[in-house]
Structures are given as C-alpha cells and as structure tokens.
Amino acid sequence: MSPISRRQFITxxxxxxxxxxxxxxxxxxxxxxxxxxxSRTDPVPAARKKTPGKPVVDGVETQAVAGAKFGMVIxxxxxxxxxxxxxxxxxxxxxxxxxxxxWIEVFGLKNEVDLTGHAxxxxxxxxxxxxxxxxxxxxxxxxxxQCNHCDNAPCVQVCPTGATYKTEDGYVxxxxxxxxxxxxxxxxxxxxxxxxxxVPPKLDEKDIxxxxxxxxxxxxxxxxxxxxxxxxxKLPRCVEACPVSARHFGNLNDPQSEVSRLLRxxxxxxxxxxxxxxxxxxxxTRGRKFTG
Amino acid sequence: xxxxxxxxxxxESLLRPLLNTGRPFLMLCAAxxxxxxxxxxxxxIQLSQGxxxxxxxxxxxxxxxxxxxxxxxxxxxxxxxxxxxxxVHLLKAEKFKPLARMGEVLTIVAVCMAGFSIxxxxxxxxxxxxxxxxxxxxxxxxxxxxxxxVIILYFMLSLSFLWLTMxxxxxxxxxxxxxxxxxxxxxxxxYRQEEDKKIDRLAxxxxxxxxxxxVMLSGGVIPWIFGLLPAQAGWFSSMAGPYFLTAALASSxxxxxxxxxxxxxxxxxxxxxxxxxxxxxxxxxxxxxxxYIYLSFTEQLTVNxxxxxxxxxxxxxxxxxxxxxxxxxxxIGGFILPTMLMLAxxxxxxxxxxTRTVIAAVVxxxxxxxxxxxxxxxSLLRPLLPFPSGTYSPTWIEWxxxxxxxxxxxxxxxxxxxxxxxxxAQEK
Amino acid sequence: MKWLTLVLGAAxxxxxxxxxxxxxxxxxxxxxxxxxxSATAQPSSVDANYAVYGTAxxxxxxxxxxGTAPLDCLSCHKQTLNYHDKLGAGNRACYACHxxxxxxxxxxxxPSGAVIPKDESSxxxxxxxxxxxxxxxxxxxxxxGTVAAIPCIACHNPHQxxxxxxxITKPPMPPVHTPPPLPKDLAIILGISVACLIAGxxxxxxxxxxx
Numbered sequence: 001m002s003p004i005s006r007r008q009f010i011t012x013x014x015x016x017x018x019x020x021x022x023x024x025x026x027x028x029x030x031x032x033x034x035x036x037x038x039s040r041t042d043p044v045p046a047a048r049k050k051t052p053g054k055p056v057v058d059g060v061e062t063q064a065v066a067g068a069k070f071g072m073v074i075x076x077x078x079x080x081x082x083x084x085x086x087x088x089x090x091x092x093x094x095x096x097x098x099x100x101x102x103w104i105e106v107f108g109l110k111n112e113v114d115l116t117g118h119a120x121x122x123x124x125x126x127x128x129x130x131x132x133x134x135x136x137x138x139x140x141x142x143x144x145x146q147c148n149h150c151d152n153a154p155c156v157q158v159c160p161t162g163a164t165y166k167t168e169d170g171y172v173x174x175x176x177x178x179x180x181x182x183x184x185x186x187x188x189x190x191x192x193x194x195x196x197x198x199v200p201p202k203l204d205e206k207d208i209x210x211x212x213x214x215x216x217x218x219x220x221x222x223x224x225x226x227x228x229x230x231x232x233x234k235l236p237r238c239v240e241a242c243p244v245s246a247r248h249f250g251n252l253n254d255p256q257s258e259v260s261r262l263l264r265x266x267x268x269x270x271x272x273x274x275x276x277x278x279x280x281x282x283x284x285t286r287g288r289k290f291t292g
Numbered sequence: 293x294x295x296x297x298x299x300x301x302x303x304e305s306l307l308r309p310l311l312n313t314g315r316p317f318l319m320l321c322a323a324x325x326x327x328x329x330x331x332x333x334x335x336x337i338q339l340s341q342g343x344x345x346x347x348x349x350x351x352x353x354x355x356x357x358x359x360x361x362x363x364x365x366x367x368x369x370x371x372x373x374x375x376x377x378x379x380v381h382l383l384k385a386e387k388f389k390p391l392a393r394m395g396e397v398l399t400i401v402a403v404c405m406a407g408f409s410i411x412x413x414x415x416x417x418x419x420x421x422x423x424x425x426x427x428x429x430x431x432x433x434x435x436x437x438x439x440x441x442v443i444i445l446y447f448m449l450s451l452s453f454l455w456l457t458m459x460x461x462x463x464x465x466x467x468x469x470x471x472x473x474x475x476x477x478x479x480x481x482x483y484r485q486e487e488d489k490k491i492d493r494l495a496x497x498x499x500x501x502x503x504x505x506x507v508m509l510s511g512g513v514i515p516w517i518f519g520l521l522p523a524q525a526g527w528f529s530s531m532a533g534p535y536f537l538t539a540a541l542a543s544s545x546x547x548x549x550x551x552x553x554x555x556x557x558x559x560x561x562x563x564x565x566x567x568x569x570x571x572x573x574x575x576x577x578x579x580x581x582x583x584y585i586y587l588s589f590t591e592q593l594t595v596n597x598x599x600x601x602x603x604x605x606x607x608x609x610x611x612x613x614x615x616x617x618x619x620x621x622x623x624i625g626g627f628i629l630p631t632m633l634m635l636a637x638x639x640x641x642x643x644x645x646x647t648r649t650v651i652a653a654v655v656x657x658x659x660x661x662x663x664x665x666x667x668x669x670x671s672l673l674r675p676l677l678p679f680p681s682g683t684y685s686p687t688w689i690e691w692x693x694x695x696x697x698x699x700x701x702x703x704x705x706x707x708x709x710x711x712x713x714x715x716x717a718q719e720k
Numbered sequence: 721m722k723w724l725t726l727v728l729g730a731a732x733x734x735x736x737x738x739x740x741x742x743x744x745x746x747x748x749x750x751x752x753x754x755x756x757x758s759a760t761a762q763p764s765s766v767d768a769n770y771a772v773y774g775t776a777x778x779x780x781x782x783x784x785x786x787g788t789a790p791l792d793c794l795s796c797h798k799q800t801l802n803y804h805d806k807l808g809a810g811n812r813a814c815y816a817c818h819x820x821x822x823x824x825x826x827x828x829x830x831p832s833g834a835v836i837p838k839d840e841s842s843x844x845x846x847x848x849x850x851x852x853x854x855x856x857x858x859x860x861x862x863x864x865g866t867v868a869a870i871p872c873i874a875c876h877n878p879h880q881x882x883x884x885x886x887x888i889t890k891p892p893m894p895p896v897h898t899p900p901p902l903p904k905d906l907a908i909i910l911g912i913s914v915a916c917l918i919a920g921x922x923x924x925x926x927x928x929x930x931x
Contacts, residue, residue, distance in 0.1 A: 004482055098344070098897055101351075105351065105677075105679070107677070107678050107679075109678065121601050121604070121605070145677060154521065154522075154523060157433050157434065158433075158434050158435060158436065158521075159430070159434060159436075160423050160426070160430055160434045160436035160437045160440070161419075161422045161423060161425075161426045161430065162426050162429050162430055163422075178419075178422055178426065179415075179416065179419075180414050180415065180416045180417075180419045180420060180422050180423060181343075181414050181415015181416040181419075182410075182413070182414055182415070182436060183350075183355050183356065183415070184434075184435075184436050184517070186350055186355045187355050187356060187521065187523065187524060187672065188521050188523050189523055190522065190523035190524075190676050190677075191676075191677055192350070192351035192675045192676075192677055192679055193351075194350065194351075195350050195351065196343075196350045196355070196415065197342070197415070198342055198343050198344035198346075198348070198349070198350075198897070199341060199342040199343075199344035199897050200341075200342055217342045217415070218342065218343065218414070218415030218416040219415060219416065220415075243875075271677070272676060272677075275522050275523070314924070314925075314928065315921075315924055316920075316921040316922070316924045316925040316928070317921070319917045319918075319920050319921040319924070320917070320918065320921045322917050323913075323914045323917035323918050323921070326910060326913055326914050326917070327910075327914060330910050337900060341900065344897045344899065345899045345900055346899065347899065558925070625732060629732060630732075647726070651732070651733065654733070655732055655733060658737075687899045688902040688907075689899065689900075
C-alpha cells in the first residue's frame with residue numbers, strides 16, 4: 001500500500017472536520033424545521049397541532065407577551081399551609097403521583113425564625129414540614145416555594161442541550177423534546193424546584209388537561225407559571241386556588257398591576273438572595289387578615 | 293513494507309499473552325462475562341422501568357448517585373497511564389517504558405467506561421446525540437458541554453497516541469499471527485520504517501497536549517460540574533479543581549501499579565519490570581495521596597470553622613452523621629494507613645515489599661471511589677431550603693450496573709492483551 | 721514477615737470492604753425510604769355533635785309563654801366562641817346569628833332581622849365578611865371547582881372560624897414507587913458461578929506455576 005503524504009492527510013482531516021460541522025448544522029436546521037416547539041417567539045396558534053380531548057405530548061408554544069415581565073408575590077402572613085395550591089397545580093398540569101411532591105412545596109417553619117427566607121440550622125437538620133391534615137398550626141408560618149423563574153437562572157446556564165430557556169416575558173420554560181435527563185439543572189437549582197420523571201407517568205385519560213403536555217419518562221419538569229393560561233391573561237392555577245388570597249401574579253413591568261402595587265407598599269424579600277439568581281417570586285408578610 | 297528484523301529470546305517472553313491462552317484466562321473471562329451480563333440485565337430493567345429503579349429521588353434525596361460517582365472514578369482513572377507515557381516521552385524516563393502501553397490501554401478503557409456510565413445515568417439515553425447536536429449553542433455556557441468536549445478530545449488524542457506508538461510493534465509481529473496479523477495489517481495502513489522517528493516526535497508533542505488535557509479534564513471540567521454551583525453546599529468551592537486533580541492522579545497511578553503488578557505476576561515478567569519501578573510508583577502515589585489528605589483536611593477546616601448553615605449541615609452529615617463511619621473508615625483505613633505504609637517503604641527501602649505496595653494500591657483505589665461518593669451524595673442530601681433530610685441507599689440495580697462496568701473494563705483490558713502486544717518490545 | 725503482610729493487608733481490606741458492603745446489603749433487601757404517610761384525619765363537622773348529643777327534639781326546651789321571649793341558650797349549650805365572641809356578651813353573641821326563639825335551630829337571622837333557612841348560611845357570613853363572600857361567589861375563594869357549591873361552614877366552624885379550618889387540607893399524596901426487588905435465586909446462581917470460575921482460574925494458574 002502506498003503511503004499518503006502529509007498534505008493529503010491534512011486535507012482529509014480538514015475535510016472530515018468540515019463534514020462533521022456541516023452535518024451538525026444541517027441536522028440542527030432540519031430538526032428546527034420539523035419541530036414546532038423549537039421556535040420560541042413564532043406565533044403558533046394554540047389550536048393547531050391539538051385534537052380536543054387528546055393530551056398534547058409535544059407541547060405547543062404560545063407567543064411571548066411583549067414588554068411584560070411576569071412575577072409572583074406570595075404573602076407568607078396570609079398563607080395557612082393548606083396546600084390547595086399544590087393540589088390545584090398538580091391537577092392543572094397533569095402531574096402524576098410519581099412526581100412527589102408536586103411542583104409546589106410548602107414548608108411549615110417556626111415563628112421564632114426571622115422572615116428572611118433562610119431556614120434555621122434546626123430546620124435544615126430536621127427538615128420542615130407539617131402534618132398535612134392539620135393546618136395551620138399555632139406558632140408556625142408557611143413558606144410556599146416553587147420554581148422562581150430566575151432572571152439569572154443557573155439551570156438555564158448549565159443545560160447541555162438548551163432544553164430549558166428564559167423567555168422575553170420572564171418565564172423559564174422547558175422544551176421536553178430536547179431534554180436528555182442528565183439532571184444537571186436539578187442539581188444547579190438552589191431552590192430544589194425541579195422535578196424529574198423517574199418512572200413513566202401514569203395518568204387517567206379523564207384527568208388529563210389537554211392544554212398542558214404530558215411529560216414522558218426521563219425528562220425534567222417544573223412550574224411554568226401556568227404559561228398556557230397566563231399568556232392569555234388568566235391567573236396561574238395556584239393563585240386561583242388559594243382560599244386566603246395569599247398569592248398574587250402579574251406583570252412586574254406594569255407599575256399599576258397588583259403585584260407592582262403590593263411590592264411598593266410593603267417590605268418584601270426573595271429566597272436565597274445572596275446566590276444572585278434574581279428570582280421572580282417575592283414574599284411579603286402582610287398578615288393573616290385579608291384586607292382586599 | 294514491513295519490518296523483517298526479529299526479536300531476541302529475551303524479549304520473546306513479552307509475547308506470552310499473545311502466544312498462549314490457557315484455561316485460567318478463559319475461566320476468568322467467563323466469570324467477567326457473567327458479571328457483565330448481570331449488569332446488562334439490570335440495565336435492561338432500568339431502561340424499561342425508568343430510573344426509578346434506582347434509589348435516586350428529587351427533591352428529597354440524591355439526584356445523582358453511584359452512576360456519577362462511577363463516571364468520575366473512571367474518568368480520573370484515565371490519567372495515570374497517560375501520565376506514565378508522558379513521563380517516558382517528555383522526561384525520557386526510560387525505565388517506565390514497559391508500563392507505558394499498559395497505562396495507555398487503561399486510559400482508553402477507563403474513558404470508555406466513563407462515557408458509558410454517563411449514558412446509563414441519563415433519563416433519555418435515546419437522545420444522547422442531542423448533546424452533540426446542540427453543542428454549538430451551549431458550549432459557551434454549560435459545564436457539561438465543556439466536559440463532553442474535553443473528554444472526546446482526550447479520548448481521541450489518547451487513542452491516536454496508542455495507535456501510533458503501537459505501529460512499530462505491530463509491524464514486527466504482523467507476519468507471525470494469522471487473524472490477528474490481518475488486523476495488524478489494517479492498523480498498519482501507510483506504515484514505513486522511517487516513520488518511527490517521526491512518531492517519536494509526534495508522541496512528544498501529543499504528550500504535552502495530553503498532559504494539558506489531563507489537567508483540563510480531571511482538574512478542570514469534571515470538578516467544574518460541581519465546584520461552580522452555589523446551589524449545593526459543600527460543592528461550591530474554588531478548591532474543587534485541585535482536589536479532583538490530586539485524587540485523579542493518585543488513584544490512576546495506583547491503578548497503573550496494580551495492573552503492572554498483576555500482569556507481571558501472571559506472565560512472569562520479573563526481569564522486564566523490576567521491583568524498583570514499583571518502589572518509585574509507590575513513592576509517587578504516597579506523596580500525591582498525602583497531598584490529598586492535606587487538601588481534605590483544609591476543606592473540612594474551612595467548612596467547620598465559621599461556615600454557613602448549608603455547609604455545616606453537610607459537614608455534620610459526613611463527620612458525625614449517618615455517613616460518618618464511611619467517612620472516617622475511608623480517611624483512616626483507606627487513605628492514611630496505606631499512605632503511611634508506602635511512605636515508610638520509601639524511607640526505609642528494606643521494608644519494601646511488592647505485595648504490600650499492591651495491597652495498599654488496591655485499598656487506595658477503593659477508598660477513592662468511596663471518597664467521591666462522599667463528595668457527590670452528601671451535599672445533595674442537605675438542600676439549602678428546609679426540605680426533609682434525604683437518604684440514599686443504592687439499590688441492587690445500581691450496584692449491579694457498577695459491578696458490570698468494572699467487569700467490562702477488566703474484560704476489555706483482557707481482550708486487548710490477547711489481541712495486541714501489551715508491552716513494547718525493545719529492538720536489539 | 722510475609723504472613724504479617726498478608727494478615728495486615730487482609731484486615732485492612734476486610735475493614736474497608738465491610739464498610740462498603742453494609743449499605744449494599746441494606747439496599748439489596750429493596751428498602752427505599754418511603755415518604756411519610758400520615759393517617760387521614762376524620763373530617764369533623766357541626767353535625768358530629770348531633771350524632772353524639774342528639775338533636776333538639778331529644779331535649780325538653782322550656783317553652784316561652786307566647787313563643788317570643790328569647791331563649792337562654794347558654795344555660796344548657798356550652799359553646800366557646802373564638803373571634804365571634806366579639807358579637808356580643810353571653811346569649812347576645814348567639815342571637816347575632818341564631819333566631820333567639822327558634823329552639824330547633826332551623827333558621828338564622830340576618831342583621832336586618834330577616835330570617836333565612838339554615839342551608840343559606842353563607843349569606844349570613846357575607847353580611848360581615850363581604851369581600852370574602854364576593855370572592856367565594858366568583859370562585860377565587862374556597863375549594864376550586866365548587867363555586868357556591870359548598871357553604872362557608874363546610875370549612876369554617878362558625879363558632880371558631882379562625883383557629884381550625886375544617887376540611888380544608890388534604891392528606892399527603894401517596895408515596896412514590898419502590899424499586900423492584902432483587903431476584904435472589906438468579907443472584908445466588910451468579911454469585912456461585914463467578915466465585916467458582918475465579919477460584920478455578922486461580923487454582924489452575926497456581927498449578928501451572930508449581931507443577
């Protein structure tokens with residue numbers, strides 16, 4: 001066999017490298033063209049790609065609300081720890097029983113702890129949770145947490161496929177088709193807000209909400225601020241379900257929105273502020289009386 | 293044109309693995325194949341039922357478990373061999389030459405097993421190519437993408453290194469063997485005798501690149517998966533890089549020691565691989581492990597002196613909580629004692645014994661696996677928010693798969709020994 | 721010296737191996753921490769009292785001469801009021817909601833004096849708690865999906881409305897899946913065959929060395 005010259009070898013090498021890069025780009029473009037969920041700002045009508053009554057597996061994106069930045073305000077003083085928000089979220093978003101608990105977690109913390117969003121050493125050692133059948137308990141306050149849709153989200157930074165992304169109107173959303181289930185985002189989230197489908201989900205047909213995709217096994221999921229409702233001007237399910245109106249949702253960019261007015265009128269804090277994640281959920285402690 | 297010179301009788305013994313295959317070898321391979329089969333069976337269960345068959349859970353519990361520990365273990369194991377080869381080529385440390393290829397094959401096999409461990413840990417292994425497909429968009433931001441880049445680069449360079457340096461041996465042997473000879477001829481594509489010197493120069497530069505990648509891999513992208521995340525107390529540390537690098541070098545050199553001693557014993561290569569080699573390796577391993585113990589101590593002191601809540605909670609778990617027997621057992625029995633033994637052997641040469649060195653190396657390798665478990669898992673069991681404390685007790689599926697990957701690594705190594713010459717034959 | 725080496729090495733190895741095997745043994749029995757499941761509490765309601773103590777018909781009530789004098793409720797009914805004790809002293813607190821002459825307690829009275837049946841109690845709550853009542857009517861207060869379907873008293877005990885919210889919490893969700901158990905027979909077969917093969921390999925190799 002005749003030896004190849006150095007020049008030929010380098011030519012082959014560069015050619016091969018170019019072919020690899022080109023094919024990657026072609027594959028990416030083809031994948032983009034064939035997958036509607038790839039585009040984040042294309043105006044895809046919600047009714048397309050969906051048969052009424054059938055669960056949507058691939059998900060259909062809605063259009064971002066221009067100029068908005070959605071956020072939530074949770075009133076720890078009003079929260080009674082009943083977990084209605086947790087169960088409403090579960091029903092609305094087709095969360096199976098195997099995601100335990102649901103996307104929302106409500107802690108019961110002792111009153112002696114300062115309301116700064118940091119757990120005490122005692123609570124970290126033992127974990128803070130209350131008996132679900134007795135709420136509220138005297139001497140306790142309740143901290144409801146979920147995905148904070150951070151502006152500086154660590155989960156968005158670490159995802160190797162870009163399956164989780166930050167939208168223009170303030171959401172941090174998931175593209176379930178891209179997720180490979182590496183769970184890097186789960187460990188990167190300081191709020192432990194993300195959930196993983198360890199087993200294939202089991203849902204009754206009648207329990208499925210057709211507006212929300214049913215996630216397959218092996219992908220990560222989390223609170224979406226009910227993007228399928230809120231981009232249409234409705235409230236997230238958890239905000240609706242709260243019996244004591246402890247949750248508020250709205251456009252933080254609009255100075256006249258309920259959340260903006262609330263934040264102007266009362267001191268508020270965010271969880272784990274020093275980690276520089278810039279979360280979009282703020283906590284107030286107006287008290288147990290509902291003043292409207 | 294293939295080389296026609298012959299090797300002398302003295303060197304003929306180096307070809308023993310290629311010439312004789314006895315029943316003990318086949319029985320060992322059968323045993324390994326059984327373990328690998330069991331691992332595959334466990335993996336099939338995992339693929340059909342989802343990762344819920346492991347003990348990993350969110351949000352309370354460990355999100356990453358023994359699979360990631362296994363990944364770190366194998367990825368760091370992939371350095372000792374290349375470090376030895378690099379020493380041979382860069383520092384002209386000729387006495388390590390017999391160990392060079394043994395180490396290189398260990399590297400290749402270990403990187404393969406590391407990649408395999410990652411695929412096993414993924415929730416959607418069918419989408420593994422997504423990580424390549426979306427590489428251009430993510431390489432600027434995601435530590436996992438950097439990890440993939442560096443591992444693939446390292447693997448490619450190591451494989452090329454192995455292939456290129458093996459060609460002169462294959463050229464000598466291609467005519468002696470039948471089927472293997474044909475395989476050799478394929479791998480000898482374009483071979484000419486003049487290329488040997490060029491290969492030496494190439495190996496020199498490749499070694500430099502590989503040493504740089506060793507630091508970037510085990511002291512870089514892998515620790516940065518953990519060290520860059522403030523979300524997990526106990527992970528977020530600037531010391532993660534040096535910490536992992538030290539562990540990698542120590543455990544991989546210990547692994548090279550074990551492999552060399554085992555092969556030397558089995559194939560009777562006492563003349564070719566002198567005990568002096570093991571004395572040097574022992575000293576190197578001991579010194580690196582001593583430095584690792586110092587780094588561990590520094591880490592614990594920093595956390596416990598006036599550390600924040602999260603760090604103290606994690607530290608409590610490993611120093612005095614339910615993981616403390618494992619921690620103290622590993623630190624004392626797994627690190628301090630073998631290190632002291634090997635340092636004593638270094639200071640007093642007449643206390644040196646091959647058996648003791650190899651046993652100490654085996655203990656060190658196991659201890660490093662356990663130590664990585666103690667790095668990955670405890671932080672995940674103590675989140676920053678007041679979730680209930682998690683526990684993690686790996687299931688039989690996880691242990692089976694881990695055992696399967698280890699058995700597969702040994703099996704692949706054994707197959708290599710039978711197909712290619714594992715020690716470079718010297719020319720007369 | 722060689723024996724000492726072997727003994728020391730074996731002891732060290734055994735100690736480290738035991739530390740590793742212990743959790744594996746625990747795992748092999750298929751144990752996985754299950755989420756705590758607490759017992760579901762029995763929902764209590766005001767009617768539970770009737771079940772225990774009987775209804776009004778079972779007790780003789782002093783009949784007013786002309787049926788218009790207010791009854792002295794507290795002489796028999798010991799009722800502790802929380803927050804709603806602000807509605808008046810003694811029996812006056814009772815008369816704030818109950819019709820003072822209706823000893824069957826089938827009716828309630830609004831502040832205007834109008835009498836409403838007991839089933840429409842929510843209207844009465846709304847007289848003071850107007851915002852809450854409006855929210856409940858719109859569906860943003862109370863159990864979702866049951867707008868105006870269940871009354872206020874289904875969750876709030878009208879006598880102690882603030883301290884305990886009846887029926888408002890649900891029991892915790894069922895525990896998650898447990899991993900499959902180890903197939904013990906297969907594992908034993910594997911263990912024995914691997915052990916035999918390795919032992920055989922070592923013995924044959926030694927025999928080859930020292931014939």
